[in-house]
Amino acid sequence: MLKDLSYKSEELKYQLLKFMDEYVYPNEQVYEDQLNEGESRWVVPPIIEVLKEKAKAQGLWNLFLDDEEYGQGLTNYEYAHLCEIMGHSLIAPEIFNCNAPDTGNMEVFIKYGTDEQKKQWLEPLLSGEIRSCFSMTEPDVASSDATNIQGSIVRDGNEYVINAKKWWTSGALDPRCKIAIVMGKTDSNAQKHQQQSMILVPFDTPGVVVKRYLPVFGYDHAPHGHAEVHYNNVRVPASNILLGEGRGFEIAQGRLGPGRIHHCMRAIGAAERALELLCKRAEEREAFGSKLAEKDVIKEIIAESRIEIEQARLLTLHAAHKIDMAGAKAARKEIAMIKIAVPRVSLNVIDRAIQVFGGGGVTEDFPLAAHWANARTLRLVDGPDQVHLRDVGRLEMREQLK
Structure with missing residues (x-):
C-alpha cells in the first residue's frame, strides 16, 4: 500500500508540476538553440542559469537532501515522487540542483567530508555555483567489479600522488566542473574491499588531463558530457583523502x-x-x-x-x-x-x-x-x-x- 505524502511534499509536488509546465517544457528548445548558437557546445546555455534562479527563489532547490540543514529534509520516499516529475525532461534535474553526479557527491561531502572540505566544495555545490565529477570506471578493466580498479593513490609525505586512467567521468567537460572525487587503490595487500580509497582532486590540478569526450549513441550531452580523464602524477594534500585509506x-x-x-x-x-x-x-x-x-x-x-x-x-x-x-x-x-x-x-x-x-x-x-x-x-x-x-x-x- 502506498504511503500518504506529507503536506510539505504535496505542496512541493504541486509547485514542481507548475514550474515544469510554465518554465521547463517551454524552454527545452531554447536550451538546445543556445547550445548550438556559438562555435562550441561546451558552454553553459544562459537559460539554464535563469531557470536555476527562478527555482531557487521558489524553494525548489536541493530537494534530494534529507537533512534540513542543507535541503528540504524530505525522505527518500517523498523525494522519489518529485524526482519522477523531473525525469520528464532531460534538462530539469540541473534546474533544481538535483543533477547527477553532483547529488551523489554532495551526499558524500555531507556524510564523510571534513568541515574544511564542506566549506570549500559542498557550499558552492549546494548553491549551484560549481559542478563536480566522479572518476571511478576505467577503460582497461571490467569496472563492473570495482575491485579490478587499478588507478593508484600513493602516499608521499604530506601528499598523495594519483595515477589513473578513467572514463565515463560525467560532468568533466562542463566549464563549471571544479572538483573530482577519484576512486583508486591505496593498498594492494589489504583485504579485498579495503584496498580502495576515494580522494578529492581539484580539477585545475597539474596532471589532470581530459583526453576526449565520449558520446552516448551519438549524443554529446553538452555542456555536461562524459569524458576520459587521465590523472598523471597528480599531487594533492594528504588531507584530501575521504574518510581515510581503505574506505572507498x-x-x-x-x-x-x-x-x-x-x-x-x-x-x-x-x-x-x-x-x-x-x-x-x-x-x-x-x-x-x-x-x-x-x-x-x-x-x-x-x-x-x-x-x-x-x-x-x-x-x-x-x-x-x-x-x-x-x-x-x-x-x-x-x-x-x-x-x-x-x-x-x-x-x-x-x-x-x-x-x-x-x-x-x-x-x-x-x-x-x-x-x-x-x-x-x-x-x-x-x-x-x-x-x-x-x-x-x-x-x-x-x-x-x-
Whole structure:
C-alpha cells in the first residue's frame, strides 16, 4: 500500500508540476538553440542559469537532501515522487540542483567530508555555483567489479600522488566542473574491499588531463558530457583523502543507494512523458482510414505501457521506503531489483512511443530518441543488469534457505 505524502511534499509536488509546465517544457528548445548558437557546445546555455534562479527563489532547490540543514529534509520516499516529475525532461534535474553526479557527491561531502572540505566544495555545490565529477570506471578493466580498479593513490609525505586512467567521468567537460572525487587503490595487500580509497582532486590540478569526450549513441550531452580523464602524477594534500585509506567501498555504498532511487524515478518520469506523447500522437494521426488511437494494436500498447509503469513505480517506491525505514544496506535486494526492472520498463515504453511516431520518433524533433539513449545507458550506470541479477539471486537464496 502506498504511503500518504506529507503536506510539505504535496505542496512541493504541486509547485514542481507548475514550474515544469510554465518554465521547463517551454524552454527545452531554447536550451538546445543556445547550445548550438556559438562555435562550441561546451558552454553553459544562459537559460539554464535563469531557470536555476527562478527555482531557487521558489524553494525548489536541493530537494534530494534529507537533512534540513542543507535541503528540504524530505525522505527518500517523498523525494522519489518529485524526482519522477523531473525525469520528464532531460534538462530539469540541473534546474533544481538535483543533477547527477553532483547529488551523489554532495551526499558524500555531507556524510564523510571534513568541515574544511564542506566549506570549500559542498557550499558552492549546494548553491549551484560549481559542478563536480566522479572518476571511478576505467577503460582497461571490467569496472563492473570495482575491485579490478587499478588507478593508484600513493602516499608521499604530506601528499598523495594519483595515477589513473578513467572514463565515463560525467560532468568533466562542463566549464563549471571544479572538483573530482577519484576512486583508486591505496593498498594492494589489504583485504579485498579495503584496498580502495576515494580522494578529492581539484580539477585545475597539474596532471589532470581530459583526453576526449565520449558520446552516448551519438549524443554529446553538452555542456555536461562524459569524458576520459587521465590523472598523471597528480599531487594533492594528504588531507584530501575521504574518510581515510581503505574506505572507498564504504563511501561508494553510502553514495549509490539513494542515487539508484533517483535514477529509477527519473526513468519512470521519462516513460510517463513517452506515454503522454504516444497518446497525443495516436489521437492526431490517421492511417488506413481511421485515427491510430482507434486501432486495437495501439490501445494494447498503451495498456501494456500503463501496467508496466505502475509496476515499476510501486517497486521503486517500496525500495525508497525500505531505505528510509532500515537503511540502504537492508534494502540492497530491493535496490538491485529496481535497477534491473525500471530501465527495462522505460525502454519498452519509449520504444513503443518511437514506433507510433514513426520516422519522427528517431529524430531530434521530439525528445524520445534522447530519452531512449539515456534509458539504455541506465542499464550500465551504477552496475550492469547482470551484477544486480546475481545479487538478487544470491540474496533470495539466502532468505529462502534460512
